[in-house]
Amino acid sequence: MQTASNDVPDVLDWMVETRSGKMQDPAQERIKAEESAKPQPGATIGRDASSDPVVLNPNIDIPKYDGTEEPRPWIESLEEIGFLYHWADYIISRYAAMNMIGSAKTWLNLHKVSFTSWENFKSRLIEDFASDANKEEMRMRLNRIQQWNEPAIRFAEDILVLCNKVDPQMEEETKINWVIGGLKKEYSFALHLNPPKNTNELLEICKKLDLFEKNYQERAEKSKALYNGPRSPRPHHQEQWKNATSFRRPYQNTSKPQAPAPRYYQNTSKPQAPTPRYYQNKPLPQVSAPRRSYTPNPEPKPVYPSKTYNKNSNRNRTEDGRPICFKCNKPGHVARYCRVRFVRIVEEDPIVTQDKVEEEIRMDNGTQKSRPLLYSDVSNSPTSKKKMGVSTRKIQILKCIFVNEIEELKSFLGMLSFYIPEVEDPFHSPSPPGLTLLQDFLSAEEEQQLLDILDWPSQPTDDGCGKTLRHRQVQHFGFEFEYGANRVDPNRPLEHRPIPPVCLTVLQRLVESGHVDRLSDQLTVNRYLPGQGIPPHIDSHSSCEEQLVSLSLSAQVVMDFRHATTGQQRSMVVPRRSVLIMSGDSRYIWTHGIAPRKSDVVPVTDHNGHQCLTLQRRDIRTSFTFRTLRQTPCRCKYPANCDSQLQKTPLLTADIKEGDAEVLEKTYVHKVYEDIASHFSETRHSPWPQVAQFLQSLPTGSVVLDAGCGNGKYLAAYGTSHLVMTGCDTSIGLLHICRNKGQDVVVADTTALPHRSGSVDACISIAVLHHLATQVSWSTTCF
Ligand SMILES: O=C(O)CCC(=O)C(=O)O
Numbered sequence: 001m002q003t004a005s006n007d008v009p010d011v012l013d014w015m016v017e018t019r020s021g022k023m024q025d026p027a028q029e030r031i032k033a034e035e036s037a038k039p040q041p042g043a044t045i046g047r048d049a050s051s052d053p054v055v056l057n058p059n060i061d062i063p064k065y066d067g068t069e070e071p072r073p074w075i076e077s078l079e080e081i082g083f084l085y086h087w088a089d090y091i092i093s094r095y096a097a098m099n100m101i102g103s104a105k106t107w108l109n110l111h112k113v114s115f116t117s118w119e120n121f122k123s124r125l126i127e128d129f130a131s132d133a134n135k136e137e138m139r140m141r142l143n144r145i146q147q148w149n150e151p152a153i154r155f156a157e158d159i160l161v162l163c164n165k166v167d168p169q170m171e172e173e174t175k176i177n178w179v180i181g182g183l184k185k186e187y188s189f190a191l192h193l194n195p196p197k198n199t200n201e202l203l204e205i206c207k208k209l210d211l212f213e214k215n216y217q218e219r220a221e222k223s224k225a226l227y228n229g230p231r232s233p234r235p236h237h238q239e240q241w242k243n244a245t246s247f248r249r250p251y252q253n254t255s256k257p258q259a260p261a262p263r264y265y266q267n268t269s270k271p272q273a274p275t276p277r278y279y280q281n282k283p284l285p286q287v288s289a290p291r292r293s294y295t296p297n298p299e300p301k302p303v304y305p306s307k308t309y310n311k312n313s314n315r316n317r318t319e320d321g322r323p324i325c326f327k328c329n330k331p332g333h334v335a336r337y338c339r340v341r342f343v344r345i346v347e348e349d350p351i352v353t354q355d356k357v358e359e360e361i362r363m364d365n366g367t368q369k370s371r372p373l374l375y376s377d378v379s380n381s382p383t384s385k386k387k388m389g390v391s392t393r394k395i396q397i398l399k400c401i402f403v404n405e406i407e408e409l410k411s412f413l414g415m416l417s418f419y420i421p422e423v424e425d426p427f428h429s430p431s432p433p434g435l436t437l438l439q440d441f442l443s444a445e446e447e448q449q450l451l452d453i454l455d456w457p458s459q460p461t462d463d464g465c466g467k468t469l470r471h472r473q474v475q476h477f478g479f480e481f482e483y484g485a486n487r488v489d490p491n492r493p494l495e496h497r498p499i500p501p502v503c504l505t506v507l508q509r510l511v512e513s514g515h516v517d518r519l520s521d522q523l524t525v526n527r528y529l530p531g532q533g534i535p536p537h538i539d540s541h542s543s544c545e546e547q548l549v550s551l552s553l554s555a556q557v558v559m560d561f562r563h564a565t566t567g568q569q570r571s572m573v574v575p576r577r578s579v580l581i582m583s584g585d586s587r588y589i590w591t592h593g594i595a596p597r598k599s600d601v602v603p604v605t606d607h608n609g610h611q612c613l614t615l616q617r618r619d620i621r622t623s624f625t626f627r628t629l630r631q632t633p634c635r636c637k638y639p640a641n642c643d644s645q646l647q648k649t650p651l652l653t654a655d656i657k658e659g660d661a662e663v664l665e666k667t668y669v670h671k672v673y674e675d676i677a678s679h680f681s682e683t684r685h686s687p688w689p690q691v692a693q694f695l696q697s698l699p700t701g702s703v704v705l706d707a708g709c710g711n712g713k714y715l716a717a718y719g720t721s722h723l724v725m726t727g728c729d730t731s732i733g734l735l736h737i738c739r740n741k742g743q744d745v746v747v748a749d750t751t752a753l754p755h756r757s758g759s760v761d762a763c764i765s766i767a768v769l770h771h772l773a774t775q776v777s778w779s780t781t782c783f
């Protein structure tokens with residue numbers, strides 16, 4: 001063992017004289033050395049120890065470093081010894097300096113004036129002496145992401161140790177970024193929005209995350225039976241692993257300062273291992289933070305549930321051409337109409353349990369994975385958007401937060417609100433003008449009396465007293481509401497089905513309280529099972545007076561409103577035993593409808609008094625809608641949307657000039673069908689028997705054109721699978737419905753068909769001729 005006495009003054013001058021300018025009395029030095037035996041946080045090589053040269057103990061066995069091997073093991077052993085002897089950093093530096101030999105010593109002499117601290121010394125040493133392979137290995141290790149079964153705390157500690165090795169001078173913020181960038185996506189995301197202040201806080205959070213994960217796994221185990229087997233790893237991790245090579249840390253897209261790339265890892269054009277390497281001390285160009293690379297998963301890869309659509313074809317469409325929503329991955333609608341809302345389930349809601357939500361998800365499509373959900377706050381907060389600094393469309397939300405978990409998570413993640421653009425909070429915006437909701441207007445007895453009036457036949461009937469529409473059952477009293485024409489025929493009263501007296505009692509109360517101006521003469525009762533609804537519509541202006549009154553019985557529901565011209569959307573919870581009165585704009589220009597689904601997203605107040613949303617299962621709901629037949633035409637301020645004001649005096653077909661026919665048909669037929677497409681379609685699903693018979697009689701392989709095919713009910717009628725069916729119509733809305741069913745249709749007017757003569761074997765045109773304005777049009781129709 002070489003003693004230090006010869007080397008010390010020589011190599012210590014950069015540590016002592018650069019600060020104090022002179023050597024100290026050895027006796028004083030010993031005292032100071034003893035003092036410095038106490039840990040001195042933040043002590044550095046020279047700055048703080050301005051008068052403290054110490055006598056180094058030559059008997060301590062410290063390995064030598066000659067610069068030919070990896071510097072890290074040598075640094076680690078020095079630090080271990082320093083830890084045992086309680087050395088301050090600057091004493092470790094001195095021992096380090098004393099034990100450097102060969103090219104390492106030359107390097108030290110060259111650079112000693114530029115070192116400012118032990119950390120700085122270490123990082124320079126590593127930078128100049130660590131081999132490229134070692135650097136690469138470190139880079140790979142720092143770059144890794146948390147394994148799906150790896151506790152967050154273990155991951156964080158590992159990354160923090162690596163950060164220290166990679167760059168002993170790395171700043172806290174950078175270290176934190178390295179850790180949170182590699183944590184599982186949902187945590188990484190939330191922590192990025194609300195980053196911990198220091199690494200200690202980060203480690204505390206990681207411990208809590210592990211606890212949270214453990215609880216989650218336990219709950220998942222309990223509900224395993226729901227999924228016919230184990231479902232670990234959790235879906236979002238499957239996704240993460242599947243896409244691990246392209247995994248981006250959220251903060252890399254944000255305006256947040258990037259984690260500076262560790263210096264050792266920067267891609268420079270440094271020549272390969274020159275001799276001596278430590279002469280290469282050029283400033284290195286800055287590059288952006290490294291991307292995390294894929295670390296092979298030590299666990300067997302999870303098996304992904306197969307999708308119901310062809311993965312190889314267009315990812316945005318099913319095989320039969322239906323759109324696939326990019327928000328929930330379900331076919332049949334586009335994201336804009338996605339009913340997966342952004343929901344937070346609150347602890348106190350006794351109705352919504354984790355099991356129920358899971359069951360809901362399972363029922364929805366059979367696989368949980370197919371419907372990534374976020375149950376979280378809806379936040380329109382521009383600050384959170386700004387914080388993220390990214391197009392939030394890109395945000396993949398992969399976590400279901402169940403009952404109880406949200407508060408638990410919130411308590412340490414602080415913030416779990418994501419800005420979701422284009423999702424206006426429909427519950428907290430002002431309701432459409434003219435809409436009045438009277439809560440608890442009906443007593444429980446009245447509700448029961450109203451329900452007792454009804455007798456729902458198991459078989460559909462034609463007399464208006466128990467029709468089964470595609471999405472619900474209806475009964476009419478007083479007059480029948482004809483859905484196809486969207487009108488009430490005043491000349492056909494339902495004489496044997498007058499409005500029941502108990503209804504009139506309720507109406508009388510509404511009149512007396514000044515909410516309604518008269519008693520109604522038409523009543524439609526709708527009965528909705530969970531999953532059923534009514535398409536968005538505006539009740540005909542021409543048939544009914546301004547006020548529409550709807551009583552809600554047995555269950556609440558969320559009703560959706562949409563402004564027919566501006567497209568603004570609102571939703572309203574219509575509670576059980578309430579009365580909803582539509583008048584003014586809400587009646588004339590806003591559509592109303594109920595989405596066909598089994599649960600609704602509803603606003604609630606949590607135990608902290610915060611407004612949030614939750615998911616509520618629907619029950620069977622019965623509504624009574626009262627209308628008053630119109631005696632005089634509607635004069636509302638929306639003529640373009642008013643069937644009364646669009647209607648002129650009926651013209652005799654003989655009087656109509658051919659030039660006018662097109663305009664008339666456009667206004668009274670094409671536009672009307674466009675407006676009522678979905679409502680109309682709902683009422684058109686059973687083929688007329690004679691037409692079905694005709695189609696069935698055609699030889700196999702016949703090409704059949706349905707001119708004016710509407711919603712395509714004949715294009716896929718029962719018993720027509722032997723035919724090649726094609727259709728045309730002028731209503732784009734109806735043709736969309738056909739296309740969504742995979743039917744072969746084109747936009748065409750029956751009076752000017754684009755089909756080649758003789759190109760079809762048979763043609764049907766059902767309930768079309770009466771829409772044509774003149775006899776000439778009739779005769780030119782397909783014949
Ligand atoms: O069920 C409801 O409350 C609405 C019914 C409705 O809009 C209708 O029958 O026209």
Ligand SMILES: [Fe+2]
Pocket residue numbers: 537538539592
């Ligand atoms: Fe309606």
